[in-house]
Amino acid sequence: MARTEIGRREFLKAVGAGAAGSLLASAAQDRSRGPTRPNLLFVFADQWRAQDAGYAGNADVRTPHLDALARTAVNFRNAVSGCPVCSPYRASLVTGRYPLTHGVFLNDVLLNDDAVSIAQAYSRAGYDTAYIGKWHLDGNHRSAFIPRDRRQGFAFWKALDCTHNYNNSFYYGDEDVKLRWEGYDAIAQTREAQRYIRERATGKPFALFLSWGPPHAPYHTAPEKYRALFDPESLAVRPNVPEADRHKAREVLAGYYAHIAALDDCIGDLVATLSEQRIAENSVFVFTSDHGDMLYSHGHQKKQQPWEESIRVPFLLRYPAALGPGGRTVDMPINTPDIMPTLLGLCGIDVPATVEGTDFSAVVKGQSPVPDSAALISCPSPFGQWSRKIGGREYRGVRTERYTYVRDLDGPWLLYDNIADPYQLTNLVNRPECARLQQRLERLLAEKLAETHDDFRSGWDYIKQWAYEVDDSGTVVYTN
Structure with a gap:
């Protein structure tokens, strides 16, 4: 895929007074103290x-810090997790490649070192690189020590492959010594990120990745002060949650929102630290997620699935030195493989030839869009929480600014108008009145598959091709 700079901008105004004031107050000092290239x-x-x-319009959640960030950031409203599950997202983030290229289309398989990673690209440009938190790219030994040669070029390291025991959470540094995060791990990891920022505020530019485990299940393990904020019976559920699931959905949402409230405070702390260290203006600050959660919408749970609740993720990007202190909204989709080239483009770093995603840094800065831009969405092989026995299936699709179109191995499966039908209650696939639209989206999907060399076969074929060991559901069996 060509890595041209394309895209669309619209606007979301109104600067948050506190956040904007902090930025403007330190702006002149930032220019004199900060490195030529921005921190990340x-x-x-x-x-x-x-x-x-x-x-985003949810009146039940408590996200004041995130809302303030949105008022000062570029908001990619239709950001997509192209293969919406943990390890595939992370492999695409780190390499800028699609799952069938890097091979991580299941959880708990090892990411190879065939590509120039995002950490290697930043390091070659003179950056210090760091990773804190959940990794989930080291195979099926989730609690094992990860040596330096399997860290994809990240220098500073305080990470564990995967855990969701947020109050008894461990990590490793450079030695094979298991260490424990104190208390709720996302807060402890945030404190470590703040310490890292303070120690490097006046040195070389840094690229720091902070990966939290929440709000992933278990949903009811946030600190008590956050859990006390949410009464399940007072929470609204999305209109696409079946009546029979509404009580269960409210119970889950209360815990989910508690995790989110805790993380929102962490976001506020990180923003404050950048301002305190007078590097806020010359820092690219991104907040996003690896995928969504169905939370009983359409009667489903978890991820991997092609509906909005699973594939759409928050994506806020703030870079005051280049973009100013105000915010705006971009409606054009951005996909996971596009993140690496876009960030490199914003930082003035050449995009490696191994990258397949598109550099949208010009979009971030305000360039007009290319018509019919679309994000490829896929499930190369269903597994785990969306196995075939509960309805999981291989699919390929496109998410455009307005539409979602999806095929499975048997043919067209889903077609939604996400503007007229934001909860995807009416499947328009194969309707005569939508024939021309469906043909156009089918052509767009065919183009995406050709660009990514995706021949759309059975997931079992890809498992055999990559020689992965799985159980009879297609799931890698991990060890703790």
Whole structure:
């Protein structure tokens, strides 16, 4: 795929007074103290869907810090997790490649070192690189020590492959010594990120990745002060949640929102630290998530699935030195493989030839869109929480600014108008009155598959091709 700079901008105005004031007060000092290239602070949660933030219209969640960030950031309203599950997202983030290229289309398989990673690209440009939190790219030994040669070029390291025991959470540094995060791990990891920022505020530019485990299940393990904020009976559920599931959905949402409230405070702390260190203006700050969570919408749970609750993620990007202190909204979709080239483009770093995603840094800066831009969405092989026995299936689709179109191995499966039908209650696939639209989206999907060399076969074929060991559901069996 060509890595041209394309895209669309629209606007979301109104600067948050506190955040904007801090930025403007330190702006002149930032210019004199900051490095020529911007720092990067990339923060991402696990399973935080786009719909669940105050700025996105959810009146039940408590996200004041995130809402303030949105008022000063570029908001990619239709950001997509192209293969919406943990390890595939992370492999695409780190390499800028699609799942059938890097091979991580299942959880708990090892990411190879065939590509120039995002950490290697930043390091070659003179950056310090760091990773804190959940990794989930080291195969099926989730609690094992990860040596330096399997860290994809990240220098500073305080991480564990995967855990969701947020109050008894461990990590490793450079030695094979298991260490424990104190208390709720996302807060402890945020404190470590703040310490890292303070220690490097006046040195070389840094690229710091902070990966939180929440709000992924278990949903009811946030600190008590956050859990006390949410009464299940007072919470609204989305209109696409079946009546029979509404009580269960409210119970889950209360815990999910508690995790989100805790993470929102962490976001506020990180923003404050950048301002305190007078590097806010010359820092790219990204907040996003690896995928969403169905939370009983359409009667489904978890991720991997092609509906909005699973594929759409928050994506806020703030870079005051280049973009100014105000915010705006971009409606054009951005996909996971596009993140690496876009960030490199913003930082003035050449995009490696191994990258397949598109550099949208010009879009971030305000360039007009290319018509019919679309994000490829896929499930190369269903597994785990969306196995075939509960309805999981292989699919390929496109998410455009307005439409979602999806095929499975048997043919066209889903077609939604996400503007007229934001909860995807009416499937328009194969309707005579939508024939021309469906043909256009089918052509667009065919183009995407050709660009990514995706021949859309059975998932079992890809498992055999990559020689992965799985159980009879197609799931890698991990060890703790």
